[in-house]
Amino acid sequence: MKIGETILKLREAKKMSQEEFAQHYHVTRQTISNWEKEKNYPDLQTLVQISNESGISLDSMLKDNFSLVQEIDKKVRHLKIFKIGTTIVLAIVLLISSYIGIQKGRQNHLIRTYEDTLEEMGFEKEGNNYYLTDSDFKYEVYIFDRPDIWELNQKMSDSEKFIIATLLENNPDLKDNLDVTIRKTNDFITLYLSKGTHTINDTSPQIREYSLDKNGQIKHKEKMDTVDYEIYDQLKDEIANGVKKLNEMYSTLYE
Template identity: 30%
Template sequence: MKIGQKLKEKRQQANLTQKQLADILHVSRQTISSWEVGRTYPDLDVLVAISELYSIPLDDLLKDDSTMVEDITKKVKKSERRKMLNIVLVFVLTLVSSFSLFFILKERQKTHTNDLGLSPSDLYYSTWEMNYDPTHEVNQSIISFDRNNVATYYRYGSAGSLTTSNNEVNNYNNLRIEVDNDKYIVTAHGYSQEYTRLSDTIIKDSNGLEYYKALSETSHDSLFWIADQFEDE
């Protein structure tokens, strides 16, 4: 016997109209009619509710109706695929949200200003030229920062060209700048330095070298280009 015929028979044995059964199962009367004539099939959770309502095993409802069993199997597989897809989507959204939150927090750290008015953004995308060396060992020095790198140039002893052994040029990656009271804590791969702010345009490193903020917009790119040339030699 087909599932539709069984559903109709059990409903009539229970003295229920299609409308009464529809109200119990929270579906429309047309849905009950469609089940009983075999146009559509109930979902698995509805079949469980029907088996409990009529106090008959679920197997008895499904027995001898291979089409119904096949339909339920397809629905179960589709449901499992949907669940798996939902799990993957949730994982991807969580991952994207985590990276977005990390990026936002990182950007906020760069613009955070402490009680003394210092902010990491004071140094990002800036270039500083040496103003004074108490040791008189450095003739010229330039420190330049972008978003992720810091480049340094030192010229020692007597004046000379950029290709002499008296010049030292380096480029360090993975730049990180933090503030602590009146100091900028600068770290990068292979580089660590503390700069004390003396004014809005003057800073001093831990060796006593004082720097003033350069206004040239091209000095930053030029210094990084010089550093690349030294690395290639």
């Protein structure tokens, strides 16, 4: 007997309308109509329930309904594919989550080690930066940005590896309105002289920069104007000491 006939006879035997029968199987009335006309078929769980209530074995129903067998087989194959796809997606999500967790752990370790080293060197945190002051200079180190989470090797970028030293204003050789700053990077040591001389239309200090060697000596003295050279000559001992300390700090912190 066709499955549609089986469902129709079972409904009539129970003296139920399609609406009542639909409520019994938790589907819509239109679904019952489609089952009876064999436009589509019940799922396997519902078939088992129909088999039990009609007294017709599930084996008999399947033998007489090749289209139903094909439909069930198709659903089973789709279910297997869905399960495999779901497993793959879950595995990918798990891998990505694990990777992000590991990378964040590496980031935290990198930053914690960096900050611990700064504190061991005597730096103190003020806002987002670290500072250390000695008799001549105030040293400043910036807190670097977290590396990109997708960078496999979690490390600071070279552009973030630098230390700045600013000559203290109480230095007796420091003239009014003059800032003396040294910036140490991996490749360069630069001296900045910022003088408070202005033009009428320019209210910002004039900033001049000069390259220093590893000992704090000006590399190209001939490029300095007379005033800047006099400033450098007066402060060369302090600058040399500042560069020496910058080299030591840089080596401890970044190398």
